[in-house]
Amino acid sequence: MASLTVETWQCDACGKESVTKLQCCGGCKSVYYCDKKCQQRHWNAGHKNKCKTMKFEKGTKKFETCTEKGDSRYFPLLLIYNTIKLYEK
Ligand SMILES: [Zn+2]
Ligand SMILES: [Zn+2]
Numbered sequence: 001m002a003s004l005t006v007e008t009w010q011c012d013a014c015g016k017e018s019v020t021k022l023q024c025c026g027g028c029k030s031v032y033y034c035d036k037k038c039q040q041r042h043w044n045a046g047h048k049n050k051c052k053t054m055k056f057e058k059g060t061k062k063f064e065t066c067t068e069k070g071d072s073r074y075f076p077l078l079l080i081y082n083t084i085k086l087y088e089k
Contacts, residue, residue: 013038013045028054 009022012031022032025039028051033039043051 011038012047013042025051027051028058030054030058 006019008017008019009032010017011022011034013033016034018034022034023039025031025033025047031042031047031054033042
């Protein structure tokens with residue numbers, strides 16, 4: 001039998017949970033929506049002002065993770081990518 005752990009995604013606009021992966025915001029990729037209507041609603045409700053900041057914060061976090069691991073200049077790109085993915089879990 002398969003694992004009982006079910007990953008769920010929650011829509012940031014209406015709060016509805018889904019067991020199928022939701023679409024994320026193309027800008028910041030930090031928020032999820034069940035459909036375009038929800039995305040539009042959330043965008044107009046204020047996400048348009050937060051999107052860029054969230055994208056920036058996410059990028060900063062990634063950079064910090066990268067530099068914490070030491071001098072990443074000598075790591076192969078794939079290794080860096082895997083390390084970032086590990087830290088995001
Ligand atoms: Zn929704
Ligand atoms: Zn966004």
